Amino acid sequence: MSLNTALLRETFERAKAENGGIESLGMSFYKRLFEKYPSVKPLFHTPPEEQHKKLMASLGSIVAGVERPERLLPYLHAMGIRHLKYKTENAHYGAVGENLMAVLADHLSKEGEWTQAMADTWQAAIGVVAKTMIEASDNPEAFKDELIEHGYELDGFKRGDPAPWIERTTMSN
Numbered sequence: 001m002s003l004n005t006a007l008l009r010e011t012f013e014r015a016k017a018e019n020g021g022i023e024s025l026g027m028s029f030y031k032r033l034f035e036k037y038p039s040v041k042p043l044f045h046t047p048p049e050e051q052h053k054k055l056m057a058s059l060g061s062i063v064a065g066v067e068r069p070e071r072l073l074p075y076l077h078a079m080g081i082r083h084l085k086y087k088t089e090n091a092h093y094g095a096v097g098e099n100l101m102a103v104l105a106d107h108l109s110k111e112g113e114w115t116q117a118m119a120d121t122w123q124a125a126i127g128v129v130a131k132t133m134i135e136a137s138d139n140p141e142a143f144k145d146e147l148i149e150h151g152y153e154l155d156g157f158k159r160g161d162p163a164p165w166i167e168r169t170t171m172s173n
């Protein structure tokens with residue numbers, strides 16, 4: 001596997017700084033997703049202007065937590081379990097991953113370079129994220145104790161936390 005954590009961080013910092021920043025990346029993500037995969041559009045009820053902030057914040061948490069699996073794994077398990085409520089299917093992860101790779105490549109090619117090494121590390125990271133989320137959504141029962149230990153409800157939400165997509169521990173420590 002070619003998950004180069006330094007390169008992952010560096011490219012995410014560039015994504016925030018280049019080509020209109022994270023907002024433009026996030027908006028492009030949903031524009032392309034709905035054009036290329038129109039069948040997933042009805043699953044989304046939050047408008048892209050809001051939804052992209054959540055997705056980008058979750059990517060920020062993932063990038064920040066990539067070297068702290070003890071925090072990142074429960075966070076991803078809970079997120080996978082929350083997606084059961086959104087009626088996503090395992091087969092959709094390929095589309096979402098392909099879409100993220102395409103918009104990242106486009107975004108980072110505008111003012112700088114998008115290299116094969118960058119593509120490899122993002123592909124590896126997205127693969128791990130998808131696999132970890134699916135593992136939990138396929139068998140939420142098996143993650144009950146972990147959810148409770150990390151302050152989540154059994155549906156993956158957090159009582160009193162309106163933004164569970166932000167993993168505050170990995171970001172602040």
Ligand code: HEM
Binds near residue numbers: 043046054
């Ligand atoms: C790379 C994996 C993914 C990540 C990091 C991700 C991230 C997020 C985040 C942060 C939210 C906000 C709500 C929450 O955290 O519970 C969300 C909601 C949602 N996601 Fe994902 N997601 C992923 C995969 C998918 C896939 C494969 C689908 C299938 C189409 C999907 C569809 C949705 C839908 C429908 C919502 C709810 C939107 C609404 O509120 O209307 N996600 N996702």
